[in-house]
Amino acid sequence: MQMGKLTGKRILLIIGGGIAAYKCLDLIRRLRERGAVVSPVMTRASEEFVTPLSVSALAGEEVHRDLFDLTKEAEMGHIQLSRVADLVLVAPATADLMAKMANGHANDLATTLLMATDTPVMMAPSMNVRMWDHPATQRNLMTLQGDGVAVVGPNEGDMACGEYGPGRMAEPMEIVAAVETALADGPLHGRRILVTSGPTHEPIDPVRYIANRSSGSQGTAIANALRSLGAEVIFVTGPAEAARPTGVQIIEIETAQEMRDAVLSSLPVDAGVFAAAVADWRVASASRSKIKKTKAGLPVLEFAENPDILAEVSQMTDGRPGLVVGFAAETDDVVENATSKRVRKGCDWIVANDVSPETGIMGGSENAVVLISEDGSEAWPRMGKDAVAARLADRIAQTLGAV
Ligand code: CTP
Helix, strand or coil: CCCCCCCCCEEEEEECCCHHHHHHHHHHHHHHHCCCEEEEEECCHHHHCCCHHHHHHHHCCCCECCCCCHHHHHHCCHHHHHHCCCEEEEEEECHHHHHHHHHCCCCCHHHHHHHHCCCCEEEEECCCHHHHHCHHHHHHHHHHHHCCCEECCCEEEECCCCCEEEEECCCHHHHHHHHHHHHCCCCCCCCEEEEEECECCEECCCCCEECCCCCCHHHHHHHHHHHHCCCEEEEEECCCCCCCCCCCEEEECCCHHHHHHHHHHHCCCCEEEECCECCCEEECCCCCCCCCCECCECCCCCEEECCCHHHHHHCCCCCCCCEEEEEEEECCCHHHHHHHHHHHHCCCEEEEEECCHHHCCCCCCEECEEEEECCEEEECCCEEHHHHHHHHHHHHHHHHHCC
16 A cells, blocks of 8 residues: 555545546546555446446455345445445546435445445536536535535536536546545544524515625635534525535525524534624514505514524533634724624624725625634734635634644
């Protein structure tokens, strides 16, 4: 075995039946060069593209192909096979395989392993551009991401079928890099961190709602940054426009009350980062049917206060996360307001930012924040939201590491 970043890591490689299966031969070599042990599993369809003989020759291990193989079952059952790996890698993940994964099929060895595994799963999709763009595939992608499956690619380019667009499997070295990141024992390895993100939508009636301008991009960046330091991340998001983070568990909600329920049922966690722009009020009794214009006059909306999720979690006497980080969106006296907000809510840190329209921060790609803790305030220079996220994640890692 060669020494490298993946030394001692076992990867269960599920090869799907697509033309990109040929790239798996190189992928296996590259993974092994870095020290990984690769156990290949081939679907029936993949054998039309590469032979089990070449796969096993490169892997230096026999290929698993059959669900009902009595000899193998006696040696190592398929459940165990799915559990001994550090990562299950599906490459190429065809449209069909993605559909089966998203819907919990288990009618061959590959899909059964995917259902039985308790190890992280990563997939490298590969298919014709139309198939990739098809609403069914996009729906399956959302489901799989929500289940915590990490996705690498697909890339855009010329395809074997003669068309052009997204659908080409990521190159072996890109997949290797994603595997290395996923398996790196970062400083947050073994830590469970909750992140809330995006706006909430508070219904007025079945077609109208109250919302805010949060794009969710800072929350997504924070979840990605925590994940890349090795944390297990639970991402509770409102209907945000930003792309969802990868390799994390995603819970989609609409209202503040739903966000509260999702947060409470995700506890216990080591840390909670409350980046969501939660609506402070909801319409007290949203109408079940569409409110119509009438001659009687304008509708009057009565408001009720939403639960303050950050305050509730910060003030828990039992099961409070070790570190609670809130956000404050302010337009005036940023530090002063955020400092008193930290005390009032009872959280450990507040990441305060000035969201006056002239700053362009709300919905923009940059952020200028002040980190407020018990020790005072620290203004960070204006930087990209990814950089803010990386710095915050590092700070969280240092703090949890010292506990
Ligand atoms: N928050 C929450 N639940 C709410 C409202 C806010 O968890 N119902 C969290 C947000 O995720 C954020 C922080 O609390 O971390 C923001 O607090 P909030 O009091 O809403 O601050 P602002 O939006 O800045 O509003 P205000 O200045 O009116 O207090």
